[in-house]
Amino acid sequence: MTESATHDEAHGGALGERLNWLRAAVLGANDGIVSTAGLVVGVAGATTERSTLLAAGLAGLLAGSMSMATGEFVSVSTQRDSEKAALAMERQELREQPEAELQELTGLLMDRGLSRRVAREAAIQLTERDALRAHASVELGINPDALTNPWHAAWASFLAFTAGALLPLLAIVLPPQTVRLPVTVASVLAALVVTGWTSARLGAAKPARAVLRNVAGGALAMGITYAAGTLLRTVGA
Template sequence: MPKYSVRHPEHHLTHRIGWLRAAVLGANDGIVSTASLVIGVAAAHATHANILLTGIAGLVAGAMSMAAGEYVSVHSQSDTENADLARERAELLDDPVAEQRELTGIYVKRGLERNLAEQVAAQLMEHDPLAAHARDELGISDMTAAKPVQAALSSAASFALGAALPLAVVALAPIGALMPAVIAASLLFLGLLGVVAAKIGGANALVGAARVIFWGALAMGVTAAVGALFGAVV
């Protein structure tokens, strides 16, 4: 009896690019900005209630800002993609022969023999010419296409979640130990975030953790210095 090979399952990571980027950015920004904000206010000798209120205001404002900024940014990408697709659609209607030659040339450059490239181009043009040109000429696919609403919601939710972590420490820590507690906890949260993001994205976990910890510590250090300086002046 002939032996049939069972197709092995493949798990690729590119389908995670859109939401992963927005989620990691939102959570990282939520932790860093909120922790830095409350540390700066605490360094200026504010009361515990004012520090907590400032952090909550920063969470709400930051989540809305992240959502709006991500939506506008990704929507601009989506507008560009749609404009390119409209132009490509018009070119396919105007001169499909030239577009097929263009597709053939792309496949030849990628390593196919010309005869085979011509056959592939012809079959793809018969099946879905716009999808073929979008994918192979413009680099647009379903996995990488811009999704503004998804990116905005993901960024806002992840920012709020990230900001809630240092805020929880602020709510629980006594005023005398607030700054070191927030700094230590936030760096821990950032390290864990870097590890999780690296694991999801298939990258090195230690490098991912070290990267976010370094920039988070720098941001908190600078903000604490500014808060102490203005608090001393006041």
């Protein structure tokens, strides 16, 4: 394995990781938009009080962002623990049965298309340079120096959800009462077009279908919650 190939692989892995983080941020913002929009539009169906709308929107923003952050922290912490356990097991196997691990690495490189001779030579060189790193990368798909960080994931989810949730919250409380609802619906649907298009492009999918699904889902959520709020206001009257 040449230094150039290793350099390209590192850049490719870093790019893939950045794209995954960006995709997660877009989806987190999308969740914030849809859930908060559904909440404030539903409350708007039941009342026109700005203070009530603000309180409901803020509560939904904080609850949603904290829920996203907590869920991401727990999920990524579990993943990190699994990665550390796998690395510990690999370290023990390298210490107790180095020849078997060398044979295993050779076989893995052969599975990637190398001939037996080249795979054996590459396995020997990789093992001499850093055996654990070689097995972590080829066998486990783990970079020992870049384990997933639950705090980074939690903060990213919190900020992404909050950024998305702020749009419907501000749209429902800032405009005058007469245009409050149409401004909110229009701004939310426009934002969902952007997040749908962006997530599709990041996933190398066709944007039109993703945008349509995103907008339809958001419109349905707002329609259902608004109808529920209107029904509650009617019953209460």
